[in-house]
Amino acid sequence: xxxxxxxxxxxxxxxxxxxxxxxxxxxxxxPTPVFMPVGTAGTVKTLAPDEVKTAGASIxxxxxxxxxxxxxxxxxxxxxxxxxxxxxxxxxxxxxxGFQVFSLKKLNKINDEGVEFASHIDGARYWLTPEESMRIxxxxxxxxxxxxxxxxxxxxxxxxARAAMERSVAWAKRCRADHPHLRNGQALFGIVQGSxxxxxxxxxxxxxxxxxxxxxAVGGLSVGEPKPLMLEILDGxxxxxxxxxxxxxxxxxxxxxxxYGVERGIDMFDCVHPTRIARHATVFTTEGxxxxxxxxxxxxxxxxxxxxxxYACRNFSRGYLRHLFKAKEILGLxxxxxxxxxxxxxxxxxxxxxxxxxxxxxFRDQFLGRYxxxxxx
Amino acid sequence: xxxxxxxxxxxxxxxxxxxxxxxxxxxxxxPTPVFMPVGTAGTVKTLAPDEVKTAGASIxxxxxxxxxxxxxxxxxxxxxxxxxxxxxxxxxxxxxxGFQVFSLKKLNKINDEGVEFASHIDGARYWLTPEESMRIxxxxxxxxxxxxxxxxxxxxxxxxARAAMERSVAWAKRCRADHPHLRNGQALFGIVQGSxxxxxxxxxxxxxxxxxxxxxAVGGLSVGEPKPLMLEILDGxxxxxxxxxxxxxxxxxxxxxxxYGVERGIDMFDCVHPTRIARHATVFTTEGxxxxxxxxxxxxxxxxxxxxxxYACRNFSRGYLRHLFKAKEILGLxxxxxxxxxxxxxxxxxxxxxxxxxxxxxFRDQFLGRYxxxxxx
Numbered sequence: 001x002x003x004x005x006x007x008x009x010x011x012x013x014x015x016x017x018x019x020x021x022x023x024x025x026x027x028x029x030x031p032t033p034v035f036m037p038v039g040t041a042g043t044v045k046t047l048a049p050d051e052v053k054t055a056g057a058s059i060x061x062x063x064x065x066x067x068x069x070x071x072x073x074x075x076x077x078x079x080x081x082x083x084x085x086x087x088x089x090x091x092x093x094x095x096x097x098g099f100q101v102f103s104l105k106k107l108n109k110i111n112d113e114g115v116e117f118a119s120h121i122d123g124a125r126y127w128l129t130p131e132e133s134m135r136i137x138x139x140x141x142x143x144x145x146x147x148x149x150x151x152x153x154x155x156x157x158x159x160x161a162r163a164a165m166e167r168s169v170a171w172a173k174r175c176r177a178d179h180p181h182l183r184n185g186q187a188l189f190g191i192v193q194g195s196x197x198x199x200x201x202x203x204x205x206x207x208x209x210x211x212x213x214x215x216x217a218v219g220g221l222s223v224g225e226p227k228p229l230m231l232e233i234l235d236g237x238x239x240x241x242x243x244x245x246x247x248x249x250x251x252x253x254x255x256x257x258x259x260y261g262v263e264r265g266i267d268m269f270d271c272v273h274p275t276r277i278a279r280h281a282t283v284f285t286t287e288g289x290x291x292x293x294x295x296x297x298x299x300x301x302x303x304x305x306x307x308x309x310x311y312a313c314r315n316f317s318r319g320y321l322r323h324l325f326k327a328k329e330i331l332g333l334x335x336x337x338x339x340x341x342x343x344x345x346x347x348x349x350x351x352x353x354x355x356x357x358x359x360x361x362x363f364r365d366q367f368l369g370r371y372x373x374x375x376x377x
Numbered sequence: 378x379x380x381x382x383x384x385x386x387x388x389x390x391x392x393x394x395x396x397x398x399x400x401x402x403x404x405x406x407x408p409t410p411v412f413m414p415v416g417t418a419g420t421v422k423t424l425a426p427d428e429v430k431t432a433g434a435s436i437x438x439x440x441x442x443x444x445x446x447x448x449x450x451x452x453x454x455x456x457x458x459x460x461x462x463x464x465x466x467x468x469x470x471x472x473x474x475g476f477q478v479f480s481l482k483k484l485n486k487i488n489d490e491g492v493e494f495a496s497h498i499d500g501a502r503y504w505l506t507p508e509e510s511m512r513i514x515x516x517x518x519x520x521x522x523x524x525x526x527x528x529x530x531x532x533x534x535x536x537x538a539r540a541a542m543e544r545s546v547a548w549a550k551r552c553r554a555d556h557p558h559l560r561n562g563q564a565l566f567g568i569v570q571g572s573x574x575x576x577x578x579x580x581x582x583x584x585x586x587x588x589x590x591x592x593x594a595v596g597g598l599s600v601g602e603p604k605p606l607m608l609e610i611l612d613g614x615x616x617x618x619x620x621x622x623x624x625x626x627x628x629x630x631x632x633x634x635x636x637y638g639v640e641r642g643i644d645m646f647d648c649v650h651p652t653r654i655a656r657h658a659t660v661f662t663t664e665g666x667x668x669x670x671x672x673x674x675x676x677x678x679x680x681x682x683x684x685x686x687x688y689a690c691r692n693f694s695r696g697y698l699r700h701l702f703k704a705k706e707i708l709g710l711x712x713x714x715x716x717x718x719x720x721x722x723x724x725x726x727x728x729x730x731x732x733x734x735x736x737x738x739x740f741r742d743q744f745l746g747r748y749x750x751x752x753x754x
């Protein structure tokens with residue numbers, strides 16, 4: 001396995017800011033734009049790695065916060081990293097732990113050095129700093145690591161937003177110092193902050209870019225703000241993002257978000273949404289989301305989505321899947337999760353193809369027309 | 378799909394009462410002796426049908442009690458039976474609902490006509506009779522149906538045991554009258570009762586055999602009695618069981634039970650034990666059961682069982698599986714279930730082979746020597 005990390009652009013759309021490219025890593029290629037399923041605690045919830053592969057995932061996420069608490073870096077080091085432990089041989093990306101830590105209620109102390117918090121598992125106290133986050137992410141061993149940043153809640157006043165942005169820049173520098181280019185064979189991405197204040201966002205882009213990273217992420221969006229505001233901020237930011245780096249919109253998306261992000265020039269997406277709603281019986285179809293618990297499917301012979309190639313859609317009716325959810329059978333959670341992950345990845349593949357074939361806008365309007373129309377009923 | 382149900386004996390051991398044969402059904406062959414995984418509510422818990430096939434299952438069970446309550450015969454009829462609904466194309470066996478109903482606390486009324494009970498789901502009242510059990514089992518559509526019987530608890534006095542046996546014989550006659558030979562293409566097995574009283578057991582064998590069934594089951598064992606007592610009853614019964622019919626020991630077994638039953642001439646076994654203990658992190662190995670929650674596996678690189686060919690053993694260490702159980706990840710339940718089902722089926726395949734190769738006793742002593750030795754530590 002040779003250290004490698006390159007990003008190349010194959011095609012830039014003339015219809016929008018969308019672009020098509022590929023990230024080459026030591027564990028294989030990631031075609032972009034890409035949707036990355038989330039494997040919170042060392043598994044994409046309910047799914048086996050071969051199923052995630054069959055769904056077409058070229059990269060998955062791991063969560064530093066969860067993995068540092070359990071199994072912990074001692075165990076991860078023993079097993080030679082998370083890839084080997086969880087039998088996943090394709091690329092992986094880890095967040096920094098910052099987002100989860102700042103979302104915790106039991107945040108004991110925060111200063112320029114780092115953050116002290118209590119574990120949600122046993123209340124034990126932990127310190128997380130930029131350097132500690134780098135150390136943990138090296139134990140996990142993902143192809144792409146993220147800088148430790150401060151993500152402020154929505155809404156935040158400008159003073160709070162600036163302070164968090166300044167601290168994020170300072171921490172980004174410490175991360176880069178601790179983790180130079182491809183140390184341990186792993187790339188490191190910077191994160192743009194600045195809440196909903198475009199001037200702060202632009203300053204953050206400039207100062208983060210200057211530090212020098214292998215990719216640049218947009219953090220602090222989809223944190224509770226109205227969607228039009230998120231898109232407005234993206235509209236203002238994206239022309240200023242460096243073109244030669246992969247751009248990652250953290251914690252986004254839904255099917256519609258993939259279109260909104262791609263047309264603004266985003267290359268990478270991740271979200272727990274598809275697997276989380278699946279475990280509550282909600283699944284994607286080209287005609288909007290449906291709940292498999294709904295009584296109307298009791299006698300339905302139809303698959304979740306007739307166009308889908310996943311195991312659930314090839315073998316099971318909505319009627320049977322409804323039965324599984326009513327009977328609280330784990331196979332129901334599995335099949336809904338498998339379908340939603342497959343749906344997101346197939347949708348992104350279709351988006352990518354539509355960009356190349358210069359019909360992205362038509363595809364977007366056709367898809368969202370059907371999907372959102374039914375959603376809003 | 379042509380109606381077909383035959384049982385043929387290929388080999389009778391000279392070392393013990395064990396026998397090797399095959400049941401031919403409209404949905405394929407079942408080599409015997411066989412272990413049948415239980416698919417309580419239309420799914421072998423946590424597993425997809427392709428996984429159950431890969432584990433080597435030639436037949437699975439469905440539970441009439443659970444399936445009559447949910448999804449109910451209206452839904453089953455709509456889908457053309459459980460096979461099609463759950464995408465299982467190999468043979469299936471259904472119990473009669475009697476065992477579960479008699480285990481219920483909310484048993485409202487029992488008389489010679491049948492049993493009234495309240496659903497554990499919503500408290501709704503149901504009547505179950507021999508004819509109703511036949512009707513429901515025809516809706517489910519298994520290759521093998523079971524007569525509706527009364528299974529008495531352990532311990533029961535002789536008078537109670539005789540009354541239950543007499544009622545079971547009377548109900549067996551009504552089942553046969555309602556469901557003649559291969560009606561709807563489905564075979565029907567009788568069930569021997571008589572609690573721990575050998576004379577009652579022998580009388581039950583004779584009177585049930587006389588009614589004429591496609592197979593004969595031993596019910597009312599493994600209901601709380603000491604294992605030596607169960608084996609003593611089997612020792613007394615088995616020489617009197619008809620040789621030309623498949624013999625099914627209901628609700629048994631553990632790995633050791635497979636040996637105990639096979640050497641006494643049992644052809645078919647089923648039990649929720651392997652999948653139930655799996656969901657509590659207990660898995661089979663050739664050196665006894667282990668708990669994957671045990672701290673000693675935290676850094677273990679070893680698979681559950683080095684000789685096992687299941688997906689879990691080919692891909693995951695005990696250390697990773699322990700992590701999944703600690704983190705309450707569903708993949709842990711799946712992998713432990715898959716392993717235990719695979720283990721039971723592989724063990725039965727090895728037992729079958731050892732019978733044919735005239736080395737059953739040696740194999741039994743070697744396996745149980747290792748398995749029980751570690752179990753008892």
